[in-house]
Every structure is written in structure tokens, then in C-alpha cells.
Amino acid sequence: xxxxxxxxxxxxxxxxxxxxxxxxxLELESGSFVTVTxxxxxxxxxxxxxxxxxxxxxxxxxxxxxxxxxxxxxAELTNYRRNTLGIVFQFFNLLPAMTLRENVELPLLLRGESxxxxxxxxxxxxxxxxxxxxxxxxxxxxxxxEMQRTATARALVGRPALxxxxxxxxxxxxxxxxxxCETFTRIASQKIATLIIVTHSEFVASLAPLxxxxxxxxxxxxxxxxxxx
Ligand SMILES: Nc1ncnc2c1ncn2[C@@H]1O[C@H](COP(=O)(O)OP(=O)(O)OP(=O)(O)O)[C@@H](O)[C@H]1O
Ligand SMILES: [Mg+2]
Numbered sequence: 001x002x003x004x005x006x007x008x009x010x011x012x013x014x015x016x017x018x019x020x021x022x023x024x025x026l027e028l029e030s031g032s033f034v035t036v037t038x039x040x041x042x043x044x045x046x047x048x049x050x051x052x053x054x055x056x057x058x059x060x061x062x063x064x065x066x067x068x069x070x071x072x073x074x075a076e077l078t079n080y081r082r083n084t085l086g087i088v089f090q091f092f093n094l095l096p097a098m099t100l101r102e103n104v105e106l107p108l109l110l111r112g113e114s115x116x117x118x119x120x121x122x123x124x125x126x127x128x129x130x131x132x133x134x135x136x137x138x139x140x141x142x143x144x145x146e147m148q149r150t151a152t153a154r155a156l157v158g159r160p161a162l163x164x165x166x167x168x169x170x171x172x173x174x175x176x177x178x179x180x181c182e183t184f185t186r187i188a189s190q191k192i193a194t195l196i197i198v199t200h201s202e203f204v205a206s207l208a209p210l211x212x213x214x215x216x217x218x219x220x221x222x223x224x225x226x227x228x229x
Pocket of ligand 2: 046
């Protein structure tokens, strides 16, 4: 499903070069649940941006769901982002003037899905994240955890093979974070998508069967947990 071979991303600036990723190799099967940890600046978001087709590696090879992201053109990357990928952000990024149902429906409408299929998919996703009872509410009426669960429903509504989340609980108190974690654990256990979560939280990191620990642009260690999800 995911294959990285010797992936390096160097940022050049006036003051020199930053090796944000430094020769990362990784193989993940479809349906994997992985958390990525490491100190600020170690390359976690850089890794997610590459997996999300938002950035190109400086060198190395990167394949996700059969797409060679290291040499894909803009049209192929757009297609990849639209059809294969869901992303959850730290600050939710819900549209404030739209209800939850409309927020979750939007990616399907942009794709030209029929309204009857869209309505069914939206209901399924709101059920999955436990937000059906608030479908007609607006984002400002929700807690942070509820907003993040809704954002997760929106990320999954197009049935992506890969769901990426960068610090999804970074802006939440522990009660809201644990509700969001329950949602992610459910997604992982039902193998709805391959799930990769970047986190500074030890609790979130411990939820996944596979943890990647990064330092200075490298994967320092991979640890497997038998007890996690
Ligand atoms: N667009 C950019 N231009 C130059 N340097 C960058 C750019 N983006 C990231 N970097 C540098 O690359 C390194 C890795 O950054 P990255 O954002 O991947 O870290 P991170 O692990 O996500 O950190 P954090 O936990 O703070 O989010 C850092 O040294 C950062 O300053
Ligand atoms: Mg980051």
C-alpha cells in the first residue's frame, strides 16, 4: 500500500539546507494503523506532506496505492488527493457557514456525486463518528472534539484508501481528545482506511499497533504493540 525507498526532502534557504527527511525507507500494508512521534522539527509533517502528494521528495521513491508520487505530474497528484486521500488537520478547518451535514457532503458534491448517494454516504459517516444527532448544527455550536470527529467524517466520506492526521488532538482537552481517539480506533479496527497519525501525545501514540519514532529526519525506531487496537 505504502512504500518509501530512501526518501529525502531537503529545503534550501538563504541560510543553507535543511534535511527535513533523510533517507527514510518504510513499507506499510493496506489497513495499517501507524502513529508517528518525535521532537518538533524532526520531519513528521514533511513525511505527511509527501504521503499526501502535497510536496515532492528531493530524492528517493514514494508509492502509495499504486501511484508513484515521486514522479507524478500535477494532474495525477490532483486525482490522487481527490480519490485516494483524506486529511484531518489540527484546527479542523470546517466551513463555519455550513451545517455539519453540508460540511461532510461538500467533497462529494465537488466530485459530482448524485445527491441521493451523497446523502447516504454522509449519514453513514456521521454515524461512524457519532455525530448524527448534530447533523443540522453549525461548527460554532460544537466542542473541539465534536468538530474534529466531523472533520474526520468529511475526510472519509470519499472512501479514501489513506487517512492522514497531523496532530489531530493537539488543540483538544483530554476529554475531547479521548472521544476523537475512540473514533480513530474504530476506523482502524474496521479497516476503513490505512491510518497514519502524527502526534505529540503519548496516549495517542500508544493506540496504534505500530509506532514510528523520528529524529533528525530519520525513523529512529519502529515499535510494535500487541495490546493496541
Ligand atoms: N517550507 C520549508 N522551508 C524550509 N524549511 C522547512 C520547511 N518546512 C519544514 N522545514 C524544516 O524542516 C524540518 C522538519 O519540519 P517538519 O515541519 O516536518 O517538523 P515536525 O516534526 O512536523 O515538527 P512539529 O512537531 O513542530 O510540527 C524543520 O527543521 C523545519 O524547520
Ligand atoms: Mg509538524
